[in-house]
Each structure stands twice: as structure tokens, then as C-alpha cells.
Amino acid sequence: MTQARETVTFKPGEVILYPGVPGPRERAYRVLKGLVRLEAVDEEGNALTLRLVRPGGFFGEEALFGLERGYFAEAVTEVVLEALPQEPSPEVFKELAQHLAQALAGSYRRIERLATQRLKNRMAAALLELAETPLAQEEEGGIVLHATHDELAAAVGSVRETVTKVIGELAREGYIRSGYGKILLKDLKGLKELAQARGEGR
Template identity: 30%
Template sequence: MKAWAGAALPGLAPEDRARLDALPVQTLPRGAHLFGPGDTAQGFAVVLSGRIEVSLTGPSGRETLLYAVEPGQTCIQTTLGLLGDEPYSGDAITASETRLALIPAPLFRTLMDRSEPFRALVFRAFATRMSDMTQLLERVAFTRVEARLAQALLDLASEGVVEATHAELAARIGSAREVISRRLEALAKRGLVATDRGRVLLRDPAGLKRLADAQ
């Protein structure tokens, strides 16, 4: 079994690193569901490659992307669940093929109690994630929808094309699908994008960047 803990969690004592390296590494396909509202955290996932997206769905069915977990990052909801016995309130789904190791809850708590390096890694990653969440709230509260949408398109584009539905874009920026549809139509009329089913072509990335920066 290939060792992973040394690279993913540096600074651990050799015996702790050996215990983690003995854990199985899972490879999950895109679209795998990891947890949902009301579930109890069973362990601490260390993402080795890929991406997990955590979203929240309101009573109306509107979905908002809270954050993504990539290598070197942690899931706030999992940390809260393991440290404070809080159930999950969001959904976690793999956005691409993902390799991860799951540290069982008892081992996680043991390492938090006895390993200062492990404890520091968890809290440092948690603090970084909380800062990201604060920035997300600020963007949703104070940044215009057009600016958030323009930035999302630039972030998601691969060779000038975004493969995403209007609902997926709405979830990413904390808006509604109908709003995104209207804003994309307006951007298309201005020559900034062209839309197709599930695809957005960026015709003027520089113009989108100016729109994103204008806020």
C-alpha cells in the first residue's frame, strides 16, 4: 500500500504516520454522494486528489455551493461533526474522480488529543476554510450577480468553454437558476458569451474580467 500521510499531513510522529498509511485509500467516481443532511460524521476525509463539492439546499429547493474540498483542504462540516457532534446540514458530492483516505472518528479524536502536529494541521485548515466562507458571504451580500457570474465563468472555463448548467452556475454563486438564465442572456446580447445547452462559450474573457472586477 502506497504511503500518503507524510505528504498530505506533514510533521506527524512516525507511529502516527504509519497508522494513517495503513488506512485504505478509496477511489470514488464523479457524482459519488458522501454525506447528506442529518448524517453523522463517521470520519475525517483527507482528499489526495480530485474535488468534493459541499452544497446546501433550502426549503424552496434552491441550492448553494458552500465550498469545495481539494487536496490540502478540509471540510468544515466534518470537522464540526467530529469535534462537536453536530450532524451534517449539507450534501457532499465528488465533482471529479477523487482519491481519499478516511480517518475513522475514534482515530481522529485520538490524534487530536495526543498529536500536536495533527491538531495544528486540522485547526489551521479549519481557520483557512472559515476565512473562505466569510469571503463567500461577503461576495453574496455585497457583490452584484453579474460580477459574481462573470468571475465564476472565468474560474470554470477550460479553453474558453464552461461545461455547466444554469442551475449549477446558480448554486456556485448563491443565486437562482432563473436569475442566471436572464443574466446569461444579457451577457450574450453584449457579446461577452454565447450559450448552448449545458455550455457557455466565453467570447470576450477580457470583458468578463472587467465586469468581475467592477463588482
């Protein structure tokens, strides 16, 4: 007999998990629908996106091992999550390990971009990554990304004021068109070339 899924729903902006040692009732989760952001926040309130968890991905695995958590998990869109049992099946453990290996590889790429690329190149990479999440929609004229400058700043490890300048530069050069709370990705090929370029960091 297949055990029924235990699911929970969160609205956009709701915090799902907080930093610290997981409590006895905390669980690890698989995302069934929506997008979850894992982010670190410093004492001044500046956020850094560590990774985005899309449908099929896992987060909160610290609860399975009693490890301290160093990030917030926040619902970016409305999300539906499957709460994993305290002792997942071997099949689920295998899926979890596979996902974490992919997440770690993505973290390595982001660290490399921080060290070797200028902000403009990192922004191009971040826009392309966000274009593959529920924040993006196919509309007439191309892919439209619904994201604020604060969210973009967290994605590239910068501040909103600097990101606003870079967004303006990308718009003037024809890569994107920027509007209130949304960005049209006009030149995907150009953004990919920009994202792959290497140069002096920062």
C-alpha cells in the first residue's frame, strides 16, 4: 500500500525554515509546485541567494541529520511541498543525494562567477537561471521575468542601487527591456555569451 503524501502550502513571501538547529518537528521537503529561495542574511539585512529550489528539488535536509541550518527558506511563489518522513526510503535518499550533488555543482559555478566575472556578466547568468523558474513566462516578444531589483541583487551578491545601474546598461545595449517588476529578455543568445565571458571579478 502506497503511503499518502503529506503536503503543505505556503504563500509568496512566507518563511518556511529559519536558521538554527532544526526542532524535533521540522522536516526536509521536496518541492511539488512553485519556487523556494534559500538565502543568507547578514546583520545589516543584506540577502544573498544561495540557491533556488524548483519543482522536484529538495531542501531542509539538515532536519534528517540534526545539523544546524545557516539559511532562510522562503516561498518566492505559492508553493506546495511534500514533507519527507524522518526516515525516508532508500529511493528517496538516492533522489535527495542526486539533487544535492547537482546543487553543489551549481554552487561551485556561482562561486567561480563571483571570483572571475564582473557584475554585468553575473547578472546575465542570473537572468538566464531565473528564466528557467516559475518567475518567468513566455509572452509575446519573448520571455518575461517577474523579479524585483532587490531579488536580482540577492542573486548576484550585490546591492539594489548597483544592480539598477547594471540593468539599465543591459537595457541600453539591447539585451533586455526593463519595466516595473518585470524584465523582458530580448537577446537570449547575447545574454548567454555575456554569461560565459570571463574577466576581472567584481
